[in-house]
Amino acid sequence: MSSTLKRGDKAPDFQLPATDGNTYKLSDFDDKYLVVFFTCNHCPYVIGSDEVTRKTAEKFAHNGVRFIGINSNNEITHPSDSFPNMVKRMHQYSFPWLYLYDKSQDVARAYGATRTPHFYVFNEKRELVYEGRGVNTPQEAHNATVNDLDRTLTELTSGRTISVPETEPIGCTIKWKTV
Numbered sequence: 001m002s003s004t005l006k007r008g009d010k011a012p013d014f015q016l017p018a019t020d021g022n023t024y025k026l027s028d029f030d031d032k033y034l035v036v037f038f039t040c041n042h043c044p045y046v047i048g049s050d051e052v053t054r055k056t057a058e059k060f061a062h063n064g065v066r067f068i069g070i071n072s073n074n075e076i077t078h079p080s081d082s083f084p085n086m087v088k089r090m091h092q093y094s095f096p097w098l099y100l101y102d103k104s105q106d107v108a109r110a111y112g113a114t115r116t117p118h119f120y121v122f123n124e125k126r127e128l129v130y131e132g133r134g135v136n137t138p139q140e141a142h143n144a145t146v147n148d149l150d151r152t153l154t155e156l157t158s159g160r161t162i163s164v165p166e167t168e169p170i171g172c173t174i175k176w177k178t179v
């Protein structure tokens with residue numbers, strides 16, 4: 001689990017380039033709720049759950065929920081996670097989220113991200129209300145019996161208390177650069 005952000009903490013700021021050609025910072029988003037998730041191009045857990053994440057993002061878009069994917073993986077050890085390959089992937093799949101590149105890995109460290117995918121849900125005050133997995137079987141999301149992200153967003157958008165504010169993220173480890 002994240003050792004950086006705790007429930008109720010404010011979302012750390014960022015300024016990152018996106019696959020749409022723009023650079024974004026946290027204050028650019030005036031959506032009511034924000035889902036920041038750490039993802040990449042190559043991880044089988046990401047690939048296996050992308051369509052469930054898509055359905056969840058589309059389902060809650062009308063409730064003011066914005067999804068932002070961030071790739072913090074080391075492109076030297078994992079060239080498929082390079083920015084040009086991120087652009088290609090977004091062009092190929094047209095995911096309903098912005099896809100940002102954290103080349104320095106500073107944003108992943110600020111959030112305490114450990115896996116891909118690793119989800120963080122923030123309320124209207126940009127306070128953390130949920131951190132963890134999207135579903136209980138991300139590599140084979142079609143077999144999932146629990147969708148933690150959907151449940152969290154259902155509770156959040158209906159004004160209910162988040163029943164399970166933390167789960168262990170399931171996925172590939174973030175590919176850190178060696179110093």
